[in-house]
Amino acid sequence: MKGGKRQLGKRSSGDKFELSPYLFEVFADRYRAARNAHKGVDYQRLSTTKNFKDFKGHAEELRAKEPELKVLLMKALAEQREIDAGKPMKNIEALEEEIAMLDVQHNEDVAKCKQLTVDIEQQEEQHSQTISKLKESYEVEIGKLQNELNEVKAKYDALNEVMTGRGKSAELGGEVNEVKDKVAELEQKMEAETTRQAELVAFGNRLDEMEQRLVAEADALKAGRESVKGEWVKLDNEKSRHAFHVRAVEQRYTDWQRAIDTAKHDRDVAREDANDLRYKLTLVNERAVQLKMKLDSYDACCDTEHCIEAFVEKRIREYLKMPRLERCRVVVEQTKKIKPEDAASLEQDLNEFFKTRNLLCHEPGAVDKTDHPSFHQ
Numbered sequence: 001m002k003g004g005k006r007q008l009g010k011r012s013s014g015d016k017f018e019l020s021p022y023l024f025e026v027f028a029d030r031y032r033a034a035r036n037a038h039k040g041v042d043y044q045r046l047s048t049t050k051n052f053k054d055f056k057g058h059a060e061e062l063r064a065k066e067p068e069l070k071v072l073l074m075k076a077l078a079e080q081r082e083i084d085a086g087k088p089m090k091n092i093e094a095l096e097e098e099i100a101m102l103d104v105q106h107n108e109d110v111a112k113c114k115q116l117t118v119d120i121e122q123q124e125e126q127h128s129q130t131i132s133k134l135k136e137s138y139e140v141e142i143g144k145l146q147n148e149l150n151e152v153k154a155k156y157d158a159l160n161e162v163m164t165g166r167g168k169s170a171e172l173g174g175e176v177n178e179v180k181d182k183v184a185e186l187e188q189k190m191e192a193e194t195t196r197q198a199e200l201v202a203f204g205n206r207l208d209e210m211e212q213r214l215v216a217e218a219d220a221l222k223a224g225r226e227s228v229k230g231e232w233v234k235l236d237n238e239k240s241r242h243a244f245h246v247r248a249v250e251q252r253y254t255d256w257q258r259a260i261d262t263a264k265h266d267r268d269v270a271r272e273d274a275n276d277l278r279y280k281l282t283l284v285n286e287r288a289v290q291l292k293m294k295l296d297s298y299d300a301c302c303d304t305e306h307c308i309e310a311f312v313e314k315r316i317r318e319y320l321k322m323p324r325l326e327r328c329r330v331v332v333e334q335t336k337k338i339k340p341e342d343a344a345s346l347e348q349d350l351n352e353f354f355k356t357r358n359l360l361c362h363e364p365g366a367v368d369k370t371d372h373p374s375f376h377q
Contacts, residue, residue, distance in 0.1 A: 017054070017055065017058065017061045017062075019065055021240045021243065021244060023051060023052070024069065024072060024244065025244055025247055025248075026051050027052075027065065027069055028069060028072070028073060028244075028248070030046060031066070031069060031073075041066070043059040043060075043062050043063045044059045046059075046062060047059040047062050072241060072244065075241060076241065076244065076245045076248060079241075079242075079245055080245070080249075092239070092242065092243070092246070095235060095238065095239045095242060096239075098235060099232065099235050099236070099239070102228060102231060102232050102235065103232070105228060106225065106228045106229070106232065109221060109224055109225050109228060110225060112221060113218065113221040113222060113225060116214070116217065116218055116221060117218060119214075120211070120214045120215070120218060123210075123211075123214070124211060127207045127211070131200075131204055131207070134200050135200075138193070138196070138197060138200065141193060142193060145186065145189055145190055145193060148186055149183075149186045149190070152182050152183050152186055153183070316330065328347075328350045328351075331346070331350070332346055332347045332350065
Protein backbone atom coordinates (compact mmCIF):
# COMPACT_ATOMS: atom_id res chain seq x y z
CA MET A 1 0.00 0.00 0.00
CA LYS A 2 1.20 3.50 -0.80
CA GLY A 3 -0.80 6.62 -0.02
CA GLY A 4 -3.88 4.49 0.77
CA LYS A 5 -3.91 2.94 -2.73
CA ARG A 6 -3.03 -0.54 -3.87
CA GLN A 7 0.00 -0.78 -6.16
CA LEU A 8 -1.27 -3.36 -8.64
CA GLY A 9 1.85 -3.63 -10.75
CA LYS A 10 4.42 -3.71 -7.94
CA ARG A 11 6.68 -6.79 -7.80
CA SER A 12 9.57 -7.79 -5.61
CA SER A 13 13.11 -8.02 -6.91
CA GLY A 14 13.03 -11.81 -6.81
CA ASP A 15 10.28 -12.17 -9.46
CA LYS A 16 11.45 -9.74 -12.12
CA PHE A 17 9.83 -11.66 -14.96
CA GLU A 18 6.54 -12.39 -13.17
CA LEU A 19 3.32 -10.67 -14.30
CA SER A 20 0.80 -9.20 -11.88
CA PRO A 21 -2.96 -9.58 -12.56
CA TYR A 22 -3.02 -6.00 -13.91
CA LEU A 23 -0.16 -6.72 -16.35
CA PHE A 24 -1.90 -9.96 -17.40
CA GLU A 25 -4.94 -7.85 -18.26
CA VAL A 26 -2.81 -5.44 -20.34
CA PHE A 27 -1.07 -8.42 -21.97
CA ALA A 28 -4.46 -9.99 -22.76
CA ASP A 29 -5.68 -6.75 -24.41
CA ARG A 30 -2.56 -6.63 -26.63
CA TYR A 31 -2.89 -10.34 -27.45
CA ARG A 32 -6.57 -10.03 -28.42
CA ALA A 33 -5.85 -6.95 -30.53
CA ALA A 34 -3.12 -8.84 -32.41
CA ARG A 35 -5.37 -11.89 -32.93
CA ASN A 36 -8.25 -9.72 -34.16
CA ALA A 37 -5.84 -8.15 -36.65
CA HIS A 38 -4.86 -11.70 -37.80
CA LYS A 39 -1.22 -11.30 -36.86
CA GLY A 40 1.13 -12.30 -34.05
CA VAL A 41 2.20 -10.23 -31.06
CA ASP A 42 5.33 -8.15 -31.61
CA TYR A 43 7.07 -9.11 -28.36
CA GLN A 44 10.21 -7.15 -29.23
CA ARG A 45 8.18 -3.96 -29.45
CA LEU A 46 5.91 -4.88 -26.52
CA SER A 47 8.95 -5.40 -24.24
CA THR A 48 9.97 -1.76 -24.78
CA THR A 49 6.63 -0.29 -23.64
CA LYS A 50 6.13 1.39 -20.27
CA ASN A 51 4.10 -1.44 -18.72
CA PHE A 52 6.67 -4.11 -19.66
CA LYS A 53 9.87 -2.14 -19.14
CA ASP A 54 11.28 -4.94 -16.93
CA PHE A 55 11.27 -7.18 -20.04
CA LYS A 56 13.34 -4.75 -22.11
CA GLY A 57 16.00 -6.80 -23.88
CA HIS A 58 14.23 -10.02 -22.75
CA ALA A 59 11.44 -10.40 -25.30
CA GLU A 60 11.72 -14.23 -25.10
CA GLU A 61 10.86 -14.10 -21.39
CA LEU A 62 7.68 -12.21 -22.29
CA ARG A 63 6.93 -14.68 -25.11
CA ALA A 64 7.25 -17.52 -22.57
CA LYS A 65 4.26 -16.02 -20.70
CA GLU A 66 1.94 -16.60 -23.69
CA PRO A 67 0.95 -20.22 -22.72
CA GLU A 68 0.01 -19.07 -19.21
CA LEU A 69 -2.06 -16.24 -20.72
CA LYS A 70 -3.81 -18.71 -23.04
CA VAL A 71 -4.71 -20.89 -20.04
CA LEU A 72 -6.23 -17.87 -18.26
CA LEU A 73 -8.16 -16.87 -21.38
CA MET A 74 -9.44 -20.44 -21.87
CA LYS A 75 -10.59 -20.55 -18.23
CA ALA A 76 -12.30 -17.19 -18.64
CA LEU A 77 -13.99 -18.48 -21.81
CA ALA A 78 -15.11 -21.67 -20.04
CA GLU A 79 -16.50 -19.61 -17.15
CA GLN A 80 -18.31 -17.33 -19.62
CA ARG A 81 -19.79 -20.38 -21.35
CA GLU A 82 -20.98 -21.71 -17.99
CA ILE A 83 -22.56 -18.36 -17.27
CA ASP A 84 -24.22 -18.37 -20.70
CA ALA A 85 -25.44 -21.93 -20.01
CA GLY A 86 -27.13 -20.81 -16.80
CA LYS A 87 -24.35 -21.79 -14.39
CA PRO A 88 -23.16 -18.50 -12.92
CA MET A 89 -19.77 -18.56 -11.24
CA LYS A 90 -19.22 -17.27 -7.73
CA ASN A 91 -19.25 -13.54 -7.50
CA ILE A 92 -16.75 -11.41 -5.62
CA GLU A 93 -18.93 -11.31 -2.48
CA ALA A 94 -19.23 -15.12 -2.33
CA LEU A 95 -15.48 -15.55 -2.87
CA GLU A 96 -14.73 -12.98 -0.18
CA GLU A 97 -17.08 -14.75 2.26
CA GLU A 98 -15.42 -18.09 1.48
CA ILE A 99 -11.97 -16.56 1.93
CA ALA A 100 -13.08 -14.98 5.21
CA MET A 101 -14.39 -18.36 6.44
CA LEU A 102 -11.14 -20.03 5.43
CA ASP A 103 -9.18 -17.27 7.16
CA VAL A 104 -11.17 -17.86 10.37
CA GLN A 105 -10.69 -21.62 10.06
CA HIS A 106 -7.01 -21.12 9.31
CA ASN A 107 -6.59 -18.89 12.36
CA GLU A 108 -8.41 -21.45 14.52
CA ASP A 109 -6.19 -24.25 13.20
CA VAL A 110 -3.10 -22.14 13.82
CA ALA A 111 -4.27 -21.40 17.38
CA LYS A 112 -4.98 -25.11 17.99
CA CYS A 113 -1.60 -26.06 16.56
CA LYS A 114 0.18 -23.51 18.75
CA GLN A 115 -1.74 -24.64 21.84
CA LEU A 116 -1.01 -28.28 21.03
CA THR A 117 2.66 -27.43 20.57
CA VAL A 118 2.69 -25.72 23.98
CA ASP A 119 0.94 -28.71 25.58
CA ILE A 120 3.42 -31.11 23.98
CA GLU A 121 6.36 -29.02 25.18
CA GLN A 122 4.92 -28.85 28.71
CA GLN A 123 4.26 -32.62 28.76
CA GLU A 124 7.72 -33.29 27.38
CA GLU A 125 9.21 -31.08 30.10
CA GLN A 126 7.14 -32.81 32.81
CA HIS A 127 8.02 -36.26 31.47
CA SER A 128 11.69 -35.31 31.25
CA GLN A 129 11.65 -34.06 34.85
CA THR A 130 9.85 -37.22 36.02
CA ILE A 131 12.26 -39.48 34.16
CA SER A 132 15.24 -37.49 35.48
CA LYS A 133 13.97 -37.80 39.05
CA LEU A 134 13.26 -41.50 38.61
CA LYS A 135 16.71 -42.05 37.10
CA GLU A 136 18.34 -40.12 39.95
CA SER A 137 16.42 -42.06 42.61
CA TYR A 138 17.14 -45.30 40.76
CA GLU A 139 20.84 -44.52 40.56
CA VAL A 140 20.92 -43.56 44.26
CA GLU A 141 19.04 -46.72 45.24
CA ILE A 142 21.21 -48.89 43.01
CA GLY A 143 24.30 -47.27 44.50
CA LYS A 144 23.14 -47.99 48.02
CA LEU A 145 22.24 -51.57 47.19
CA GLN A 146 25.51 -52.00 45.33
CA ASN A 147 27.42 -50.73 48.34
CA GLU A 148 25.54 -53.05 50.66
CA LEU A 149 26.12 -55.94 48.29
CA ASN A 150 29.81 -55.14 48.12
CA GLU A 151 30.02 -55.01 51.88
CA VAL A 152 28.20 -58.33 52.24
CA LYS A 153 30.39 -59.89 49.56
CA ALA A 154 33.46 -58.62 51.37
CA LYS A 155 32.24 -60.14 54.63
CA TYR A 156 31.34 -63.32 52.81
CA ASP A 157 34.78 -63.54 51.24
CA ALA A 158 36.39 -62.87 54.62
CA LEU A 159 34.29 -65.59 56.23
CA ASN A 160 35.20 -67.98 53.43
CA GLU A 161 38.88 -67.27 54.05
CA VAL A 162 38.36 -67.88 57.78
CA MET A 163 36.48 -71.05 57.04
CA THR A 164 39.19 -72.19 54.69
CA GLY A 165 41.96 -71.41 57.24
CA ARG A 166 40.42 -72.66 60.46
CA GLY A 167 37.95 -75.30 59.34
CA LYS A 168 34.28 -75.46 59.89
CA SER A 169 32.83 -74.72 63.25
CA ALA A 170 29.33 -74.27 64.57
CA GLU A 171 29.85 -70.57 65.29
CA LEU A 172 31.21 -69.85 61.83
CA GLY A 173 28.39 -71.84 60.30
CA GLY A 174 25.83 -69.56 61.92
CA GLU A 175 27.57 -66.42 60.61
CA VAL A 176 27.83 -67.93 57.15
CA ASN A 177 24.15 -68.71 57.08
CA GLU A 178 23.41 -65.19 58.24
CA VAL A 179 25.58 -63.79 55.47
CA LYS A 180 23.91 -66.06 52.92
CA ASP A 181 20.50 -64.87 54.05
CA LYS A 182 21.71 -61.28 53.77
CA VAL A 183 23.03 -61.96 50.26
CA ALA A 184 19.73 -63.58 49.24
CA GLU A 185 17.81 -60.61 50.59
CA LEU A 186 20.06 -58.20 48.70
CA GLU A 187 19.67 -60.25 45.50
CA GLN A 188 15.87 -60.06 45.92
CA LYS A 189 16.14 -56.30 46.34
CA MET A 190 18.35 -56.15 43.26
CA GLU A 191 15.82 -58.20 41.32
CA ALA A 192 12.98 -55.97 42.53
CA GLU A 193 15.00 -52.89 41.56
CA THR A 194 15.68 -54.45 38.12
CA THR A 195 11.95 -55.05 37.72
CA ARG A 196 11.31 -51.45 38.75
CA GLN A 197 13.89 -50.30 36.22
CA ALA A 198 12.16 -52.36 33.53
CA GLU A 199 8.85 -50.78 34.50
CA LEU A 200 10.47 -47.35 34.27
CA VAL A 201 11.84 -48.23 30.84
CA ALA A 202 8.37 -49.41 29.74
CA PHE A 203 6.87 -46.18 31.13
CA GLY A 204 9.49 -44.22 29.23
CA ASN A 205 8.60 -46.14 26.06
CA ARG A 206 4.93 -45.33 26.59
CA LEU A 207 5.87 -41.70 27.05
CA ASP A 208 7.90 -41.86 23.82
CA GLU A 209 4.91 -43.41 22.01
CA MET A 210 2.63 -40.69 23.39
CA GLU A 211 5.15 -38.06 22.35
CA GLN A 212 5.37 -39.55 18.85
CA ARG A 213 1.57 -39.61 18.63
CA LEU A 214 1.36 -35.98 19.71
CA VAL A 215 4.09 -35.08 17.23
CA ALA A 216 2.15 -36.93 14.50
CA GLU A 217 -0.99 -34.98 15.43
CA ALA A 218 1.00 -31.75 15.33
CA ASP A 219 2.38 -32.71 11.90
CA ALA A 220 -1.16 -33.51 10.74
CA LEU A 221 -2.33 -30.10 11.95
CA LYS A 222 0.60 -28.46 10.21
CA ALA A 223 -0.25 -30.37 7.03
CA GLY A 224 -3.88 -29.23 7.41
CA ARG A 225 -2.69 -25.67 7.87
CA GLU A 226 -0.57 -25.94 4.70
CA SER A 227 -3.58 -27.41 2.90
CA VAL A 228 -5.73 -24.49 4.07
CA LYS A 229 -2.99 -22.13 2.89
CA GLY A 230 -3.03 -23.89 -0.48
CA GLU A 231 -6.81 -23.56 -0.68
CA TRP A 232 -6.51 -19.90 0.25
CA VAL A 233 -3.93 -19.39 -2.52
CA LYS A 234 -6.25 -21.18 -4.97
CA LEU A 235 -9.15 -19.00 -3.90
CA ASP A 236 -6.97 -15.92 -4.21
CA ASN A 237 -5.97 -17.00 -7.73
CA GLU A 238 -9.62 -17.75 -8.47
CA LYS A 239 -10.51 -14.29 -7.20
CA SER A 240 -7.83 -12.77 -9.44
CA ARG A 241 -9.11 -14.75 -12.44
CA HIS A 242 -12.67 -13.76 -11.60
CA ALA A 243 -11.64 -10.11 -11.30
CA PHE A 244 -9.82 -10.45 -14.64
CA HIS A 245 -12.96 -11.97 -16.18
CA VAL A 246 -15.18 -9.26 -14.64
CA ARG A 247 -12.91 -6.54 -16.01
CA ALA A 248 -13.00 -8.21 -19.44
CA VAL A 249 -16.83 -8.42 -19.32
CA GLU A 250 -17.04 -4.81 -18.13
CA GLN A 251 -14.73 -3.79 -20.97
CA ARG A 252 -16.91 -5.67 -23.46
CA TYR A 253 -20.01 -4.05 -21.95
CA THR A 254 -18.34 -0.63 -22.18
CA ASP A 255 -17.42 -1.31 -25.83
CA TRP A 256 -20.97 -2.47 -26.60
CA GLN A 257 -22.46 0.52 -24.79
CA ARG A 258 -20.11 2.85 -26.67
CA ALA A 259 -21.12 1.19 -29.96
CA ILE A 260 -24.81 1.52 -29.02
CA ASP A 261 -24.35 5.17 -28.08
CA THR A 262 -22.49 5.78 -31.34
CA ALA A 263 -25.26 4.05 -33.32
CA LYS A 264 -27.91 6.10 -31.49
CA HIS A 265 -25.98 9.28 -32.20
CA ASP A 266 -25.60 8.31 -35.87
CA ARG A 267 -29.32 7.49 -35.97
CA ASP A 268 -30.25 10.86 -34.44
CA VAL A 269 -27.91 12.65 -36.83
CA ALA A 270 -29.41 10.73 -39.75
CA ARG A 271 -32.92 11.62 -38.56
CA GLU A 272 -31.97 15.28 -38.27
CA ASP A 273 -30.39 15.14 -41.75
CA ALA A 274 -33.51 13.43 -43.11
CA ASN A 275 -35.79 16.02 -41.50
CA ASP A 276 -33.56 18.78 -42.83
CA LEU A 277 -33.66 17.21 -46.30
CA ARG A 278 -37.46 16.88 -46.06
CA TYR A 279 -37.71 20.53 -45.04
CA LYS A 280 -35.40 21.57 -47.88
CA LEU A 281 -37.35 19.36 -50.29
CA THR A 282 -40.57 21.03 -49.15
CA LEU A 283 -39.01 24.43 -49.75
CA VAL A 284 -37.71 23.28 -53.13
CA ASN A 285 -41.17 21.92 -54.08
CA GLU A 286 -42.82 25.13 -52.95
CA ARG A 287 -40.23 27.12 -54.91
CA ALA A 288 -40.81 24.86 -57.94
CA VAL A 289 -44.58 25.41 -57.67
CA GLN A 290 -44.03 29.13 -57.39
CA LEU A 291 -41.64 29.16 -60.35
CA LYS A 292 -44.00 27.01 -62.39
CA MET A 293 -46.87 29.35 -61.57
CA LYS A 294 -44.71 32.34 -62.56
CA LEU A 295 -43.76 30.55 -65.78
CA ASP A 296 -47.41 29.74 -66.37
CA SER A 297 -48.17 33.44 -65.89
CA TYR A 298 -45.67 34.36 -68.55
CA ASP A 299 -47.04 31.60 -70.80
CA ALA A 300 -50.55 32.94 -70.21
CA CYS A 301 -49.43 36.44 -71.19
CA CYS A 302 -47.79 35.11 -74.31
CA ASP A 303 -50.75 32.87 -75.25
CA THR A 304 -53.24 35.70 -74.69
CA GLU A 305 -51.29 38.08 -76.86
CA HIS A 306 -50.96 35.45 -79.58
CA CYS A 307 -54.70 34.89 -79.51
CA ILE A 308 -55.34 38.64 -79.75
CA GLU A 309 -52.85 38.95 -82.62
CA ALA A 310 -54.34 35.97 -84.42
CA PHE A 311 -57.89 37.37 -83.96
CA VAL A 312 -56.89 40.83 -85.20
CA GLU A 313 -54.77 39.43 -88.07
CA LYS A 314 -57.81 37.70 -89.56
CA ARG A 315 -59.83 40.93 -89.60
CA ILE A 316 -57.39 43.80 -90.15
CA ARG A 317 -54.76 43.75 -92.82
CA GLU A 318 -52.36 46.25 -91.25
CA TYR A 319 -52.65 44.83 -87.70
CA LEU A 320 -48.90 44.95 -87.22
CA LYS A 321 -48.96 48.77 -87.20
CA MET A 322 -51.59 48.81 -84.45
CA PRO A 323 -50.53 49.17 -80.77
CA ARG A 324 -51.53 46.39 -78.38
CA LEU A 325 -54.28 48.39 -76.65
CA GLU A 326 -55.77 49.17 -80.03
CA ARG A 327 -55.82 45.46 -80.86
CA CYS A 328 -57.67 44.82 -77.58
CA ARG A 329 -60.28 47.44 -78.51
CA VAL A 330 -60.78 45.69 -81.85
CA VAL A 331 -61.40 42.42 -79.99
CA VAL A 332 -63.87 44.14 -77.61
CA GLU A 333 -65.70 45.86 -80.55
CA GLN A 334 -66.06 42.58 -82.37
CA THR A 335 -67.33 40.91 -79.15
CA LYS A 336 -69.97 43.66 -78.77
CA LYS A 337 -71.22 42.80 -82.23
CA ILE A 338 -71.16 39.05 -81.76
CA LYS A 339 -71.98 38.64 -78.03
CA PRO A 340 -72.76 41.99 -76.41
CA GLU A 341 -73.44 40.56 -72.93
CA ASP A 342 -69.77 39.44 -72.58
CA ALA A 343 -68.13 42.57 -73.97
CA ALA A 344 -67.99 44.48 -70.69
CA SER A 345 -66.41 41.66 -68.71
CA LEU A 346 -64.00 40.94 -71.58
CA GLU A 347 -62.92 44.58 -71.67
CA GLN A 348 -62.38 44.52 -67.89
CA ASP A 349 -60.36 41.31 -68.09
CA LEU A 350 -58.20 42.65 -70.89
CA ASN A 351 -57.49 45.85 -69.02
CA GLU A 352 -56.53 43.84 -65.92
CA PHE A 353 -54.44 41.51 -68.10
CA PHE A 354 -52.44 44.31 -69.72
CA LYS A 355 -51.94 45.98 -66.36
CA THR A 356 -50.53 42.78 -64.86
CA ARG A 357 -48.64 41.93 -68.04
CA ASN A 358 -46.90 45.30 -68.10
CA LEU A 359 -46.08 44.95 -64.42
CA LEU A 360 -44.56 41.48 -64.96
CA CYS A 361 -42.59 42.43 -68.03
CA HIS A 362 -41.31 45.87 -67.07
CA GLU A 363 -41.31 46.22 -63.28
CA PRO A 364 -38.21 44.74 -61.47
CA GLY A 365 -39.24 42.23 -58.78
CA ALA A 366 -42.85 42.35 -59.83
CA VAL A 367 -42.95 38.64 -60.51
CA ASP A 368 -42.61 37.95 -56.75
CA LYS A 369 -45.25 40.54 -55.84
CA THR A 370 -47.91 39.34 -58.26
CA ASP A 371 -50.85 37.25 -57.05
CA HIS A 372 -50.45 34.53 -59.68
CA PRO A 373 -53.46 32.36 -58.68
CA SER A 374 -55.77 35.39 -59.06
CA PHE A 375 -54.04 36.28 -62.30
CA HIS A 376 -54.70 32.81 -63.72
CA GLN A 377 -58.31 32.90 -62.64
